[in-house]
Amino acid sequence: MAGYILKRLISALPVLFGISIIVFVIMAMIPGDPATAILGSYATPENVEKLKRDLGLDKPMMQRYFIWLGNMLQGDFGRSFSLNRSVLDEVLDRFGATLILAGTSFVLCSILGIAAGVVSAARQYGLADRAITFAVLLGISIPSFFLGMMMILIFAVKLRWFPVSGMWPIYGARDLYALISHLTLPALSLAVVATGVIARLSRSAMLEVLRQDFIRTARAKGVHERSVIWRHALRAAMVSIIPVLGVQAGFVLSGAVYIEMVFQWPGVGRMLVDAILKRDILLVQGGVVFVAACYVIFNITVDVAQSLLDPRIKT
Amino acid sequence: MMAFPKLLARNRLALGGLIVMGLVVVLALITPLLPLADPDVTNTANRFKRPFSEGALLGTDHLGRDLLSRLLWGTRLSLAVGFTAAIAAATLGAAIGIIAGYYGGRIDNIIMRGVDMLMAFPYILLALAIVAALGPGLMNALIAVAAVNIPFFARNIRGITVGIAHKEFIDAARLSGMTDARIILTEVLPNVVPVIVIAISTTIGWMILETAGLSFLGLGSQPPQADLGSMLGEARSALITNPHTSVVPGAMILIIVMAINLLGDGVRDALDPRLKSGALSRPMPTTMVKRTMPVPEAKAETLLALRGLKTQFQVKDRVYKAVGGVDLQVNPGECLGLIGESGSGKSVAALSIMGLVASPPGVITGGAVYYRGEDLIDAPYEKLRSLRGNRIAYIFQDPLATLHPLYTVGDQLIEAVRAHHPFNKTEARAHAIDLLKSVRIPNAEQRVDSYPHEMSGGMRQRVGIAMALANDPEIIIADEPTTALDVTVQAQILSLLDDLRRERGLAIIFITHDFGVVAQVCDRVAVMYAGRIVEEGPTRTILNAPAHPYTARLMACVPELGQGRRELAAIQGLPPVVDKMPKGCAFAERCNKASDACRQANIELVRHGANSLVRCISPETSALEASE
Ligand code: SF4
Numbered sequence: 001m002a003g004y005i006l007k008r009l010i011s012a013l014p015v016l017f018g019i020s021i022i023v024f025v026i027m028a029m030i031p032g033d034p035a036t037a038i039l040g041s042y043a044t045p046e047n048v049e050k051l052k053r054d055l056g057l058d059k060p061m062m063q064r065y066f067i068w069l070g071n072m073l074q075g076d077f078g079r080s081f082s083l084n085r086s087v088l089d090e091v092l093d094r095f096g097a098t099l100i101l102a103g104t105s106f107v108l109c110s111i112l113g114i115a116a117g118v119v120s121a122a123r124q125y126g127l128a129d130r131a132i133t134f135a136v137l138l139g140i141s142i143p144s145f146f147l148g149m150m151m152i153l154i155f156a157v158k159l160r161w162f163p164v165s166g167m168w169p170i171y172g173a174r175d176l177y178a179l180i181s182h183l184t185l186p187a188l189s190l191a192v193v194a195t196g197v198i199a200r201l202s203r204s205a206m207l208e209v210l211r212q213d214f215i216r217t218a219r220a221k222g223v224h225e226r227s228v229i230w231r232h233a234l235r236a237a238m239v240s241i242i243p244v245l246g247v248q249a250g251f252v253l254s255g256a257v258y259i260e261m262v263f264q265w266p267g268v269g270r271m272l273v274d275a276i277l278k279r280d281i282l283l284v285q286g287g288v289v290f291v292a293a294c295y296v297i298f299n300i301t302v303d304v305a306q307s308l309l310d311p312r313i314k315t
Numbered sequence: 316m317m318a319f320p321k322l323l324a325r326n327r328l329a330l331g332g333l334i335v336m337g338l339v340v341v342l343a344l345i346t347p348l349l350p351l352a353d354p355d356v357t358n359t360a361n362r363f364k365r366p367f368s369e370g371a372l373l374g375t376d377h378l379g380r381d382l383l384s385r386l387l388w389g390t391r392l393s394l395a396v397g398f399t400a401a402i403a404a405a406t407l408g409a410a411i412g413i414i415a416g417y418y419g420g421r422i423d424n425i426i427m428r429g430v431d432m433l434m435a436f437p438y439i440l441l442a443l444a445i446v447a448a449l450g451p452g453l454m455n456a457l458i459a460v461a462a463v464n465i466p467f468f469a470r471n472i473r474g475i476t477v478g479i480a481h482k483e484f485i486d487a488a489r490l491s492g493m494t495d496a497r498i499i500l501t502e503v504l505p506n507v508v509p510v511i512v513i514a515i516s517t518t519i520g521w522m523i524l525e526t527a528g529l530s531f532l533g534l535g536s537q538p539p540q541a542d543l544g545s546m547l548g549e550a551r552s553a554l555i556t557n558p559h560t561s562v563v564p565g566a567m568i569l570i571i572v573m574a575i576n577l578l579g580d581g582v583r584d585a586l587d588p589r590l591k592s593g594a595l596s597r598p599m600p601t602t603m604v605k606r607t608m609p610v611p612e613a614k615a616e617t618l619l620a621l622r623g624l625k626t627q628f629q630v631k632d633r634v635y636k637a638v639g640g641v642d643l644q645v646n647p648g649e650c651l652g653l654i655g656e657s658g659s660g661k662s663v664a665a666l667s668i669m670g671l672v673a674s675p676p677g678v679i680t681g682g683a684v685y686y687r688g689e690d691l692i693d694a695p696y697e698k699l700r701s702l703r704g705n706r707i708a709y710i711f712q713d714p715l716a717t718l719h720p721l722y723t724v725g726d727q728l729i730e731a732v733r734a735h736h737p738f739n740k741t742e743a744r745a746h747a748i749d750l751l752k753s754v755r756i757p758n759a760e761q762r763v764d765s766y767p768h769e770m771s772g773g774m775r776q777r778v779g780i781a782m783a784l785a786n787d788p789e790i791i792i793a794d795e796p797t798t799a800l801d802v803t804v805q806a807q808i809l810s811l812l813d814d815l816r817r818e819r820g821l822a823i824i825f826i827t828h829d830f831g832v833v834a835q836v837c838d839r840v841a842v843m844y845a846g847r848i849v850e851e852g853p854t855r856t857i858l859n860a861p862a863h864p865y866t867a868r869l870m871a872c873v874p875e876l877g878q879g880r881r882e883l884a885a886i887q888g889l890p891p892v893v894d895k896m897p898k899g900c901a902f903a904e905r906c907n908k909a910s911d912a913c914r915q916a917n918i919e920l921v922r923h924g925a926n927s928l929v930r931c932i933s934p935e936t937s938a939l940e941a942s943e
Binding site (some may be wrong): 014015019022026027030122123125137138143145150153164205210211212213215216217218219220221222223225227228232235237239250251253261262269272275281284285288295296299303310311312 | 428429431432433435436437438439440441443444445446447448449450451480520524527528531532533534547551555558561562565568569572573576577580596597598600669671673696700701702703704705706709711713716717718719720721722730734735766768783785786816
């Protein structure tokens with residue numbers, strides 16, 4: 001198992017390398033001159049020249065890429081001019097908040113989505129199936145940012161069950177209770193779309209499995225139908241559900257950008273949008289590379305989980 | 316393809332989606348012609364008017380602009396951007412995919428590596444990076460959304476192209492000296508266009524949502540121009556005081572995306588052949604029962620008796636009569652062979668006993684199954700479950716498919732025991748090891764922790780048998796248990812079953828298409844053809860002097876010892892299609908003794924000789940011969 005994990009980690013290296021190249025190339029496409037963008041159009045030419053030298057912009061592309069990569073590997077992602085802070089520090093701070101939001105959402109959508117899919121398949125064409133199918137359709141059609149706004153309107157403003165926005169109360173203790181009450185609405189809004197997608201795929205994966213011979217064997221043994229569905233069928237269906245979970249994790253992470261805007265959540269997505277509007281390129285670059293690298297690592301975890309579940313995969 | 320609109324029309328939800336989408340598109344197209352207020356004229360005196368107020372049907376926004384007008388213009392813009400992004404992504408993606416798939420080799424490798432890397436990003440990071448580079452703006456948002464979707468199209472289309480690139484007509488075109496460019500345009504492209512169109516239709520809702528999202532973040536359309544996303548983004552600050560300014564554009568996005576999704580689902584369902592054939596419906600815990608005729612009485616007290624059992628498969632409006640009235644009985648310690656070609660209904664009859672015929676489409680429409688005088692057909696689920704694997708157990712044909720691939724054989728054995736006995740885990744495990752030993756599996760202590768895929772076919776089938784023995788049943792129904800195995804293993808399994816039967820006094824129903832197997836283990840044999848028993852009697856009698864012409868022909872096909880196996884289909888002709896049963900003898904088409912009388916009316920199963928039954932008006936043997 002350890003060997004397998006190591007093998008997967010090594011195979012991720014070219015992907016990480018590729019990601020850094022892609023980000024670098026995109027950023028190099030920026031028209032005009034980042035130094036001018038940073039200093040504003042009223043800067044003196046001498047200042048612009050000096051900044052260019054400081055940023056290493058006078059060197060050729062290749063060299064610049066390797067300097068940038070080398071610095072990143074040493075943990076130096078550069079300095080954000082708009083925040084006047086180390087990019088890595090800022091990204092790490094913000095990423096924690098995003099991880100709490102997206103992580104909670106991911107757990108929610110995995111559990112709810114799989115449960116809904118299983119129930120839907122087990123009661124195919126029944127009332128529960130119809131209700132779930134309709135809810136799923138609604139869920140995958142509603143823009144998460146609109147859903148978030150409606151959640152605020154109903155549950156925060158009208159019913160006053162939850163705070164309107166933010167991650168922590170402005171006054172008062174920053175305890176678990178405060179976090180949960182702030183987290184509930186954004187995490188739910190973020191989870192809805194992925195829940196729908198996972199429910200759909202779980203349903204069809206279950207239907208596929210339920211027709212297999214080993215299900216008939218389980219029934220012929222006298223295993224109770226509940227175990228047939230939740231043990232035999234679900235276990236086998238998980239083999240095709242888990243890769244979907246991996247993909248959906250990417251969508252949850254992406255959707256977090258909108259939800260962070262709607263709920264004023266101090267995450268990395270909102271940081272990126274602000275950085276783009278302020279043209280803080282180093283911050284964007286660092287944030288994107290960091291989050292993408294985390295996602296690659298996460299996908300390795302998914303592969304490992306898959307190999308633990310399915311003994312037929314050679315590890 | 317002609318039936319496609321019809322299929323779509325039959326799916327009411329998809330039709331609804333189509334109508335709504337059509338309406339929205341028409342509205343967007345005629346927006347410039349409608350008598351609307353200018354969407355960009357501000358009038359702060361009139362700000363935040365409620366919907367249905369005078370002069371503003373949907374009210375006004377924070378700058379006093381008419382919301383209805385802004386909504387329609389915004390919809391127009393959103394649709395245009397979404398469609399453009401989809402088409403741009405599809406075109407570029409398809410081009411990349413076709414090139415990679417057509418040329419293959421090195422080019423393919425490099426391109427697909429790049430695609431994989433792009434797909435390793437959570438898509439929005441890539442979109443944000445592109446917008447960051449190009450700067451905020453609707454056009455740039457469009458480029459970003461299109462760009463992040465290119466890998467998806469490229470990968471799909473490449474897969475299709477690889478399949479086409481190796482077809483003969485492509486080779487022929489190459490040999491005839493056509494240039495690659497011409498081959499791609501004239502031979503490859505027409506074949507992938509339908510796939511591209513389907514991919515566009517499934518992603519367009521997504522594209523609309525994504526561009527709206529970027530605009531919502533303030534990275535897409537810039538004021539005063541507004542698409543639905545930026546309308547929503549601007550309205551956000553007034554969400555609490557004036558929710559209508561948010562609800563109007565938000566609801567519109569929801570309506571559009573939902574209509575597209577409904578339509579997309581309808582298209583997918585219409586094109587999916589598995590849905591039509593019912594292959595995607597789940598089998599229920601027990602076979603459906605719809606008995607219309609009176610239930611036949613149990614005759615004498617026997618262990619297990621089938622009386623006039625009828626099982627059908629009902630697919631859409633066609634009915635396949637798989638089992639058309641079967642009578643059978645087994646006594647304690649007896650081995651009954653049930654023999655016939657594949658499709659004769661022997662397996663379906665056997666599965667009907669415990670309600671294991673997949674349903675839908677299977678339905679038991681008549682007859683009864685008496686276990687110790689009790690009818691199992693209308694038994695409630697819990698009653699059936701308590702008998703399944705406990706008193707009546709099954710052994711199935713292919714143990715690789717019939718054992719759960721992800722649990723160890725030990726777990727599966729333990730489960731079989733614990734389904735009926737309150738053993739704790741340790742007791743059950745010890746019992747599982749004993750079971751493995753009883754079917755002569757060496758190293759049972761280690762084997763108990765193996766997965767099915769780690770065992771040989773013969774070993775797996777021993778596990779299947781151990782599982783059937785787990786609760787010391789009275790009856791075992793073995794459905795071609797040796798068919799998937801090679802000859803030596805087959806012989807071992809047969810002698811194992813025979814020993815077990817003698818040791819434990821088991822009754823066995825042995826389903827097979829092989830007379831050699833029947834000769835080895837069965838006391839009595841019933842021959843099935845087209846869903847009915849055509850002959851039944853002691854094995855010796857039937858093997859020596861088959862009375863039914865069909866049995867005689869089947870036996871003529873049995874291989875001589877050491878000659879390898881011949882298929883039963885060696886009989887000329889095919890069995891009748893079970894949804895079009897002839898009036899008279901079902902075998903008449905293939906029988907060389909067939910006369911007019913055979914085709915007139917139903918042929919009854921009648922006593923023939925001392926212990927046999929036959930369903931034929933001119934049997935091969937006289938009743939006297941049959942009695943010997
Ligand atoms: S009834 Fe007639 S057709 Fe049928 S098997 Fe007998 S002889 Fe042949």
